[in-house]
Amino acid sequence: xxxxxxxxxxxxxxxxxxxxxxxxxxxxxxxxxxxxxxxxxxxxxxxxxxxxxxxxxxxxxxxxxxxxxxxxxxxxxxxxxxxxxxxxxxxxxxxxxxxxxxxxxxxxxxxxxxxxxxxxxxxxxxxxxxxxxxxxxxxxxxxxxxxxxxxxxxxxxxxxxxxxxxxxxxxxxxxxxxxxxxxxxxxxxxxxxxxxxxxxxx
Amino acid sequence: xxxxxxxxxxxxxxxxxxxxxxxxxxxxxxxxxxxxxxxxxxxxxxxxxxxxxxxxxxxxxxxxxxxxxxxxxxxxxxxxxxxxxxxxxxxxxxxxxxxxxxxxxxxxxxxxxxxxxxxxxxxxxxxxxxxxxxxxxxxxxxxxxxxxxxxxxxxxxxxxxxxxxxxxxxxxxxxxxxxxxxxxxxxxxxxxxxxxxxxxxxxxxxxxxxxxxxxxxxxxxxxxxxxxxxxxxxxxxxxxxxxxxxxxxxxxxxxxxxxxxxxxxxxxxxxxxxxxxxxxxxxxxxxxxxxxxxxxxxxxxxxxxxxxxxxxxxxxxxxxxxxxxxxxxxxxxxxxxxxxxxxxxxxxxxxxxxxxxxxxxxxxxxxxxxxxxxxxxxxxxxxxxxxxxxxxxxxxxxxxxxxxxxxxxxxxxxxxxxxxxxxxxxxxxxxxxxxxxxxxxxxxxxxxxxxxxxxxxxxxxxxxxxxxxxxxxxxxxxxxxxxxxxxxxxxxx
Numbered sequence: 147x148x149x150x151x152x153x154x155x156x157x158x159x160x161x162x163x164x165x166x167x168x169x170x171x172x173x174x175x176x177x178x179x180x181x182x183x184x185x186x187x188x189x190x191x192x193x194x195x196x197x198x199x200x201x202x203x204x205x206x207x208x209x210x211x212x213x214x215x216x217x218x219x220x221x222x223x224x225x226x227x228x229x230x231x232x233x234x235x236x237x238x239x240x241x242x243x244x245x246x247x248x249x250x251x252x253x254x255x256x257x258x259x260x261x262x263x264x265x266x267x268x269x270x271x272x273x274x275x276x277x278x279x280x281x282x283x284x285x286x287x288x289x290x291x292x293x294x295x296x297x298x299x300x301x302x303x304x305x306x307x308x309x310x311x312x313x314x315x316x317x318x319x320x321x322x323x324x325x326x327x328x329x330x331x332x333x334x335x336x337x338x339x340x341x342x343x344x345x346x347x348x
Numbered sequence: 349x350x351x352x353x354x355x356x357x358x359x360x361x362x363x364x365x366x367x368x369x370x371x372x373x374x375x376x377x378x379x380x381x382x383x384x385x386x387x388x389x390x391x392x393x394x395x396x397x398x399x400x401x402x403x404x405x406x407x408x409x410x411x412x413x414x415x416x417x418x419x420x421x422x423x424x425x426x427x428x429x430x431x432x433x434x435x436x437x438x439x440x441x442x443x444x445x446x447x448x449x450x451x452x453x454x455x456x457x458x459x460x461x462x463x464x465x466x467x468x469x470x471x472x473x474x475x476x477x478x479x480x481x482x483x484x485x486x487x488x489x490x491x492x493x494x495x496x497x498x499x500x501x502x503x504x505x506x507x508x509x510x511x512x513x514x515x516x517x518x519x520x521x522x523x524x525x526x527x528x529x530x531x532x533x534x535x536x537x538x539x540x541x542x543x544x545x546x547x548x549x550x551x552x553x554x555x556x557x558x559x560x561x562x563x564x565x566x567x568x569x570x571x572x573x574x575x576x577x578x579x580x581x582x583x584x585x586x587x588x589x590x591x592x593x594x595x596x597x598x599x600x601x602x603x604x605x606x607x608x609x610x611x612x613x614x615x616x617x618x619x620x621x622x623x624x625x626x627x628x629x630x631x632x633x634x635x636x637x638x639x640x641x642x643x644x645x646x647x648x649x650x651x652x653x654x655x656x657x658x659x660x661x662x663x664x665x666x667x668x669x670x671x672x673x674x675x676x677x678x679x680x681x682x683x684x685x686x687x688x689x690x691x692x693x694x695x696x697x698x699x700x701x702x703x704x705x706x707x708x709x710x711x712x713x714x715x716x717x718x719x720x721x722x723x724x725x726x727x728x729x730x731x732x733x734x735x736x737x738x739x740x741x742x743x744x745x746x747x748x749x750x751x752x753x754x755x756x757x758x759x760x761x762x763x764x765x766x767x768x769x770x771x772x773x774x775x776x777x778x779x780x781x782x783x784x785x786x787x788x789x790x791x792x793x794x795x796x797x798x799x800x801x802x803x804x805x806x807x808x809x810x811x812x813x814x815x816x817x818x819x820x821x822x823x824x825x826x827x828x829x830x831x832x833x834x835x836x837x838x839x840x841x
Contacts, residue, residue, distance in 0.1 A: 260552060287417075289479075290416065291419050291480065292480055295471060295480065298368065298467065299483065299490060305457055305460055305461065306490065308457070310497055
């Protein structure tokens with residue numbers, strides 16, 4: 147067993163442990179931190195596969211941005227852990243079945259004829275090869291068009307988020323003449339049909 | 349390292365570049381003019397689209413030009429479809445102006461999202477690479493999800509947007525999964541190279557067919573044919589009518605374009621396989637669309653089911669391209685599919701335009717009863733609605749009749765006589781709900797006596813739209829011949 151294999155098993159073991167703790171930890175903050183740990187292990191695995199750009203991107207994007215935001219949300223919201231955990235044992239059979247199915251599917255794909263390990267031999271990169279450089283070159287030359295399109299999609303996402311969520315402050319006292327002129331009677335007065343009071347005999 | 353890189357030729361993509369640049373300019377201009385000059389943004393949007401049209405028109409020639417590392421194709425088909433797309437978007441912007449104003453929805457973001465969606469459609473129309481098809485679809489869909497939800501205080505619109513978003517994401521997933529299979533089987537993402545690999549037989553057959561199934565399913569979702577139609581009625585009904593008008597018009601052209609690029613340009617050798625799948629989808633759509641439309645009392649929902657059956661007809665034409673290995677019919681089949689799409693877009697624009705015309709502040713003319721006695725309120729617009737309904741039902745001599753007729757001709761030529769009879773029968777059933785609208789307009793007393801108020805451009809354009817539907821039915825060659833020429837020069841059949 148060479149050093150790389152030992153490293154692989156070590157990273158995998160810690161990753162599986164961390165993933166288990168994500169769903170079993172009682173404190174949601176701990177669960178989020180275990181997820182960070184799992185991400186770190188995964189990026190280590192990617193480094194072993196010589197995919198250094200993906201490894202760095204995983205840490206920068208997921209750990210640095212997504213998980214930090216997630217932690218903020220978890221800390222700000224007052225989550226009732228008891229109600230979240232109540233269904234744990236009820237949902238376990240279903241979750242375990244789906245999980246087992248996914249493991250089986252991965253196994254089927256990897257041992258299969260079309261996308262198996264034999265069909266996709268491992269490539270060895272020459273010394274001094276940098277896939278970060280290579281990705282950067284492709285993004286700015288051959289793939290410049292889809293790269294630009296992806297950035298336009300992000301711009302649309304920003305505009306859409308602003309359009310759907312940005313609201314006027316509720317306590318704002320600004321008067322808008324247009325709104326005041328556009329007011330209709332139905333906005334101000336509600337006609338209620340009340341039964342007239344009957345005179346009762348004294 | 350960069351020695352072998354050639355700067356891409358930007359001229360073929362000039363309309364896209366111009367549209368993107370102008371959209372960003374409008375985004376900033378909106379900040380500068382603020383809320384005092386509200387008509388600046390719509391005006392700028394329409395003139396941008398007109399200018400794009402001019403660029404596309406004057407740079408169009410019969411040659412296919414590839415650029416951006418062969419990811420972008422500029423041919424006559426794309427030029428023609430883009431011109432139609434600009435037209436449909438401009439018409440939609442004019443129709444919806446007063447509707448949006450009355451509901452306080454005429455925010456500049458509406459126009460920006462429409463322009464971005466238009467850009468997405470143009471990318472789809474000009475795609476020659478699986479990646480650009482996917483990005484175009486996403487750009488279009490993302491803008492549409494936000495547009496459906498733009499009326500934030502309406503629970504119905506929010507629900508529709510949510511459904512659209514979830515099902516749309518599922519459809520994108522299916523499409524993407526199919527594309528990854530295609531990549532696995534052929535080792536390339538470029539559509540013309542995929543076609544060459546299939547032609548040379550140098551691919552993995554099982555994986556390719558599995559990918560094809562997912563691609564057809566994803567495309568069916570985007571076109572909205574049975575059994576992938578669930579989102580159509582809810583989204584059409586829930587979205588603000590102006591947005592429904594948008595969803596029901598120009599994106600169908602882009603959908604047709606990606607079907608052409610993926611199935612016809614990319615996988616023509618596999619036509620016997622995908623024709624069988626499409627035949628099933630088409631038969632189910634024509635059947636279910638026409639039957640379900642009868643039960644609707646909401647006209648937006650009724651038109652949604654009618655859209656399903658119309659798309660079924662369009663897909664039906666695509667199944668007649670290759671008959672028992674003979675490709676002689678391919679060009680006429682795809683021409684009739686394209687003609688049907690254009691005819692449907694014209695009719696769809698006008699019919700949702702009519703709903704917008706009858707709606708006013710605080711009143712949504714979305715029920716069939718709102719059309720009661722329209723003849724007494726406005727004989728001219730009742731006549732246009734009559735033309736529309738006759739055309740959708742396929743009564744001669746309107747554009748819808750010739751569209752159906754050309755589809756049936758190619759289907760009979762492909763010796764699917766049974767399917768042709770089925771389609772005619774269900775069109776007859778469908779005629780019931782179209783003619784019911786005519787009956788309501790001419791023989792019932794109006795429930796609503798409010799005068800019809802509309803701006804002059806709206807009236808003129810809607811009238812022109814109705815007249816076009818009538819006239820293009822008398823002279824169908826004005827649409828069919830450009831379709832034929834564009835397809836022949838672009839697909840190289």
